[in-house]
Amino acid sequence: MDVNVSLTVNGKKVTGKAEPRTLLVQFLRETLGLTGTHVGCDTSQCGACVVHIDGVSVKSCTILAVQCEGKKVTTIEGLAKDGKLHPMQQAFHENHGLQCGFCTPGMIMSAVDLAKRNPKPSETEVREWLEGNICRCTGYHNIVKAIMAGAQASHDLKG
Amino acid sequence: MYEFEYQKPKTLAAAADVLKKKKDAKLMAGGMTLIPTLKLRLAKLSHVVDLAGMKDLVGIKATKAGVTIGAMTTHGAVAASAAVKKAIPALAHLADGIGDPAVRNRGTIGGSISNNDPAADYPAGLVGLGATVVTTQRKIPADKFFLGMFETALKRGEIVKAVEFPIPKRAAYMKFPNPASRYAIVGVFVAETADGVRVAVTGAGGCVFRVPEMEAALAKKFAPESVVGVSIPTDGLNEDIHASAEYRAHLVTVMAKRAVAAAIGG
Ligand SMILES: Cc1cc2nc3c(=O)[nH]c(=O)nc-3n(C[C@H](O)[C@H](O)[C@H](O)COP(=O)(O)OP(=O)(O)OC[C@H]3O[C@@H](n4cnc5c(N)ncnc54)[C@H](O)[C@@H]3O)c2cc1C
Numbered sequence: 095m096d097v098n099v100s101l102t103v104n105g106k107k108v109t110g111k112a113e114p115r116t117l118l119v120q121f122l123r124e125t126l127g128l129t130g131t132h133v134g135c136d137t138s139q140c141g142a143c144v145v146h147i148d149g150v151s152v153k154s155c156t157i158l159a160v161q162c163e164g165k166k167v168t169t170i171e172g173l174a175k176d177g178k179l180h181p182m183q184q185a186f187h188e189n190h191g192l193q194c195g196f197c198t199p200g201m202i203m204s205a206v207d208l209a210k211r212n213p214k215p216s217e218t219e220v221r222e223w224l225e226g227n228i229c230r231c232t233g234y235h236n237i238v239k240a241i242m243a244g245a246q247a248s249h250d251l252k253g
Numbered sequence: 254m255y256e257f258e259y260q261k262p263k264t265l266a267a268a269a270d271v272l273k274k275k276k277d278a279k280l281m282a283g284g285m286t287l288i289p290t291l292k293l294r295l296a297k298l299s300h301v302v303d304l305a306g307m308k309d310l311v312g313i314k315a316t317k318a319g320v321t322i323g324a325m326t327t328h329g330a331v332a333a334s335a336a337v338k339k340a341i342p343a344l345a346h347l348a349d350g351i352g353d354p355a356v357r358n359r360g361t362i363g364g365s366i367s368n369n370d371p372a373a374d375y376p377a378g379l380v381g382l383g384a385t386v387v388t389t390q391r392k393i394p395a396d397k398f399f400l401g402m403f404e405t406a407l408k409r410g411e412i413v414k415a416v417e418f419p420i421p422k423r424a425a426y427m428k429f430p431n432p433a434s435r436y437a438i439v440g441v442f443v444a445e446t447a448d449g450v451r452v453a454v455t456g457a458g459g460c461v462f463r464v465p466e467m468e469a470a471l472a473k474k475f476a477p478e479s480v481v482g483v484s485i486p487t488d489g490l491n492e493d494i495h496a497s498a499e500y501r502a503h504l505v506t507v508m509a510k511r512a513v514a515a516a517i518g519g
């Protein structure tokens with residue numbers, strides 16, 4: 095049986111129908127058409143689906159849409175402001191932090207959470223933080239470089 | 254996932270009531286075990302009862318005697334807590350090693366111990382420190398809480414409210430993680446407490462267990478070399494594609510030695 099779910103997604107209030115078993119990622123992709131958030135596994139391990147809920151990184155494949163009632167969700171589509179990429183997105187672009195790009199939305203959302211907690215992460219800290227983000231192209235080298243640059247740039251922007 | 258009804262009661266009494274009345278109802282805390290289980294259709298539930306509305310289950314209180322952690326407190330909150338880091342750094346370290354950041358942002362101590370996965374970290378922390386589980390009905394010592402694989406002393410409708418940890422003189426947790434999931438292939442928690450030395454092992458067997466021979470040797474002399482000569486029998490140890498029973502038995506001694514060294518070191 096469908097229920098109504100109301101939440102704020104990328105700054106906009108939305109209401110949609112969902113079954114209790116509907117995952118947040120399904121709600122985002124299928125109901126709201128926000129297909130930037132990807133699904134890469136069935137076992138909550140790959141992190142392609144990471145979004146922020148009230149500012150904290152969460153695997154959107156492992157939370158029900160109904161659990162997000164009244165919460166603020168940010169997806170990869172919500173990072174750019176006024177047509178300008180977020181510093182972390184820009185850093186992925188400049189450092190070529192991707193190959194096929196499938197893992198990239200989750201990588202960037204995780205990285206933005208890290209940068210908020212730790213504005214100058216070391217390479218080791220970045221690699222440890224990426225424990226839950228798997229890149230099938232195994233291009234971690236440039237991803238790590240991008241995140242270190244992106245964290246610095248986010249920090250500089252804030253001043 | 255099979256269909257179910259979702260409920261988010263405001264009180265523990267209301268939650269317990271649903272569990273008592275509906276045979277196939279289950280509590281949900283962080284959902285980090287429950288949702289993957291439902292997704293794989295390994296469980297079919299009539300009702301999912303979300304504990305997220307209960308704010309008094311969230312939080313960490315530290316006194317001179319101990320640290321009390323609410324059941325709905327996330328692994329991330331325990332890992333980041335200044336109070337836990339000061340009173341029982343080994344416990345903050347344990348929480349920080351669970352899964353990955355996104356899992357730690359949702360998964361809770363109450364969910365972890367109620368699930369009692371044979372490879373979970375918290376069971377070793379609770380048994381190693383001699384903690385007490387506070388439920389809606391009683392207080393259960395950790396030694397009597399974890400009964401077997403995915404089995405605890407909790408009765409139908411009984412809900413974990415908090416865990417009370419006494420502060421040890423020194424303690425450390427060392428795990429040899431599965432490289433994919435980060436669950437423990439073997440994890441050993443060693444603590445020197447007011448009531449003696451405790452050594453608790455997770456990942457190796459069907460359920461967390463203590464190693465009395467190591468505890469006796471460490472009581473005589475709290476040093477890494479005290480456990481080197483103690484090996485545990487392979488009978489009943491887990492065996493899978495990741496590690497044989499012999500390998501796990503070997504790891505218990507190695508991890509115990511490292512944990513003692515870490516406990517002495519800081
Ligand atoms: C990718 C991944 C990696 C992981 N790695 C690790 C790891 O390295 N080490 C580790 O220890 N764990 C690991 N976990 C498991 C994680 O720690 C879970 O958070 C934990 O096992 C369950 O906690 P939860 O709050 O998510 O509970 P849920 O999944 O919501 O619930 C688990 C069970 O406990 C019951 N329950 C929940 N709360 C209560 C309560 N208060 N009282 C009574 N019953 C309750 C539920 O009914 C359910 O049966 C991992 C999980 C994932 C997805």
Ligand code: FES
Nearest residue numbers: 134135140141155
């Ligand atoms: S799709 Fe969410 S962790 Fe893989």
Ligand code: FES
Nearest residue numbers: 193195229230231
């Ligand atoms: S770039 Fe292809 S999966 Fe990471």
